Amino acid sequence: MSFIQTKYDISRLFNSKSEISFESSGHIDVKYAGNKTTKDTPINLKIQMRNVYEKLEIDLELGFTFESECSRCLDVNLVNKDRNLTVDFNKNQSNDYDIDFGSDEIEISPIISELILNEMKLQYICKSECKGLCTECGKNQNLTICKHPKKNLKESPFSSLTELDL
């Protein structure tokens, strides 16, 4: 999969005072904690830019999918999101995204990355009743619940059995 287009020619916009729009689809690398975008699922972007006096308004419509690893059972799930964002910039002032409106081409990947990062959680749990992994053998307890005795629990009703070495 090719990368999503993040560089856009805005020279036309400042000459004609009109509105320009683009669509692009592809990959962008975004990673945070147990989350990451993958090349298997394209990110879809619609972008509109308007020149309003000293301001440049940018409308973004982003559809994206990323992988999230459950913090308890480590199972990887796909998370789908659709998010819209409108940002405006004063062309003559610096901005948080370091976008240079003095040039004909702007690079908007920081805006796209931020929009995706906002949806990525530090702790992701696949479902509220997720049982996590067995502390003894590491098996996913959502699939099968381990029946074997737990070695380190002295109070366990099974501890006498393990001592007999059956």
Ligand SMILES: [Zn+2]
């Ligand atoms: Zn889980």
Ligand SMILES: [Zn+2]
């Ligand atoms: Zn186990």
